[in-house]
Every structure is written in C-alpha cells, then in structure tokens.
Amino acid sequence: MLNFNAHLGFQFTEKPFLKRFEAAASAGFRAVEFPTPYDYEASLISELLNEHQLKMVQFAAPVGLTKGLAAATSRDSEFRTGLATAAEYASQLGCTQIHLMSGTRITGELSTDSQTYLGNLRYAVDYFADQGITCLIEVISATEMPGYYLCDFDLASPVLDAIPELGLIMDLYHAHLVTGDGLGVLKARIDRVKHIQVADWPGRHEPGTGDLKFAEVFKFLGDSGFEGWIGCEYRPLIATNEGLGWLNKWGVLPKSGLRSLEENSF
Template identity: 40%
Template structure:
C-alpha cells in the first residue's frame, strides 16, 4: 500500500451553500457533466489517476429511486468520459454524522452500484473513518468488497484527528492491508489536532526509507 495524494475530487458545485455534489440530483445533469469536464482537465494535467465524484444531498421532492437512477446514469457518463483518459471514477459512502443528508452512506450500497454499472473504471473509495461510524467491523467490510475498492482513506474515530488514537487500531489495519496484498493508495483525510506538521509523527514508523524498509509503505 502507498500513502500519497492519488486522488482528486470533481467540483461539488456550491459547497458554501451546502451542496455536496451533483451526481444523484435529478435535473442537475448539465451541471454534473460540466463538473466532469473540469475534473478531466485537472486530473489530466496533474497526472492523477482517480477522481472522486460526489453523489450530493437528498433533495425535497425527489425519491430515492429517481436519485439512484440519476446517479447510475451520471456515473456511466463519467466512466465513459474518463475511460478515454485512463482515469477511474471513485464513489465514497459518507457517514450521516458529518453529512446527514448525503445520498450514499453505506459500503454495501456503493458496491452494489459499482457491480450494477459493470464499468472497469468505477471503484469504491473506502474511508475507514466513515465505515467505522456507519457500522464498524471495517476489516470485514474491506474483505467483503476487496475487488471493488480502488482507494482507502483514514482518520481517527470519532474526532477525525490523526489516526493514532481512537476506536480504530490503524497499526493492525496497515499490517492487514500489506498482508492482503493491497497495492492501492491510503489517503489521509483528517483534521490535525494542532498543526499539520506537528501531527505527522504518527507516520514515522510507516515511512519507506532509501532502502525501502519500515513497514512497506511508500511516502
């Protein structure tokens, strides 16, 4: 496994106004397609292989069935556009504590969508922080969806600080990921307790040195 920034997010539209993506929102297809074109430009120029496409919040008057159909159609469009650039569409379940109205909240729902679409360049972005809040047993959840997981993110639970305290034993999880042959990226998406630099001490045992030792994790 590797620690690095191997992923960017497509524009979620008006974040300050509370929007959290467009992919599952009926009637917002034009805006979604524009966000995909913008993401393509950034991903191509940065050489970033994965783009997180946010589903968006549930909206009044739109049933979940209509939102799911819109989500599937938009994800299929994104997959077709990204395929020409060698990019992968990522979808991420987000917990209902941080985003109470977010459309996609469960790992199993994300895996069902990926399986239904059947596109080779759509995968699940599994954030252990979100997965722990939404049911726990994160290693079993990882194993259940292993073939459809293309990116992992981490944070301490429940405060979303550095992954060195809290409910999850990340040292054990990292060892399990290595033993399982996970060769993807691990993204750090947390709020530092103080400053970013001061909080990076947790990472020292996992840094790969000049000879490639210390945990087998590339910084």
C-alpha cells in the first residue's frame, strides 16, 4: 500500500490553519506538508506535530515575495540566509526534506538565470549535507504559476544531472500540464523522485474526479516499490473529509469507514 500525507495548504481549509493538524490526524493521516511554516514559531508547530503524532514531510525554504529565490539574479545573500532559517525549522520539526523554489520572473524587479540557479542549488546541497536534509526541486507549470523559472522538465534535467544529491518533487498535476503525460514523466524520473503530489485534471480536485489515469499511476508506484510520501495537493471538490473515499483503495489510513466514492471507478 502507498503512503499518502495531507497537504494543509489545500485540505481542511474549512478550519483555521492551526486546527488542521488535528483534523488531518483525525482523518487518519500520519504525515502532513505545507509550503511555508514561517508565520508561526517552530516550537508551536512542533508541539502540534507531536500532539497529533504527525510527521512533517517537506516544506520550502523562505520564498520571499517571488515564490522562491534559488534562481533570482543578485539575491544570493537573501537565498543563503534563508537556508539557515529553514535549517532551524527542519531541526525542530524533524523534517528531512526542503524544497528550494526557483522563483518567478517579475519585470523590472526580479530576473532569473540558469547559472545563479545552479550555483545556489549546489551551495544549498553542500550546506545541508551534514544535517541529514535532502534538497528538492519541482517543475511547476507556468499555467498555474506564470513566470516560474523551473517550468519545464528540460530545464530540470541538466540540474539533476549536475547535482546528483538533489531530489525531485513529482507533482503529477503540474507534470500533466507541462507534458500531457504525467505517468510517462514519472516513469522516466522515478529514480530521482523523493516526493509525489497528486491532483486530478481538470479542476485540480481529488484523484478520480477528472481524466488522469491514477489507477495506472498508483499501480506503477506500488510495483516499483516507491516508499516515499504522496501529498494530497488538491482542492477538495466537497468538504475535505467527505472527499477522502478514494484513499480506501490506494492509501494507508488507519481510520476506517471513509465514504466510498462509487462514481470514481479508477
């Protein structure tokens, strides 16, 4: 069986953010993710994780106002200062994966380039090398995030080749938007994939609500022995708990009795 974690930026949004940890645990999740924890003291988030017996799967290094800084020209100092903050949070939250977002181009305010990106990623990998932390990158579709630097797998390939210590977040929704073949990309990159995120297309709702072939995706992951976490980074079509029935077939949730989505036949 596969291991799915809640995404607190997308799920349980019916509740205030700090109440979502309890909601995720009550639904049966054993792990969570969300991009930026820095609005709260690390000690507070750590207490919530411990109270509800949750693992923190991954989060992003500080992103500024530009959805990341790794590829931002002339912002090296800000990027590298942010790594120290991320390391502090990772230590307190027991998290071993940090997403290094590339950043978005903003005309007149921010430019991006490949050499800056590669140099900052190398620096980050070296910085975290003795802290047990894996650095992650993710291809994000320009449709969802206009101007995002790492918006194509052709851009990611030379970076992954140059820095073998880097891991890849494979967001299947973004992969479909970018290539039209999320499963094909997943199969081609599985050796570098450390974390997966799922949402169906169109709509970015629960798997089984759209056209993506998640039965094939999950079978491939099971057959390949994927042991990482799969983040539920989707917008619930209905209330979060009412839309979790698809996990009965594919997920590892210790709670039973989730409503089955009979109309989603996989």
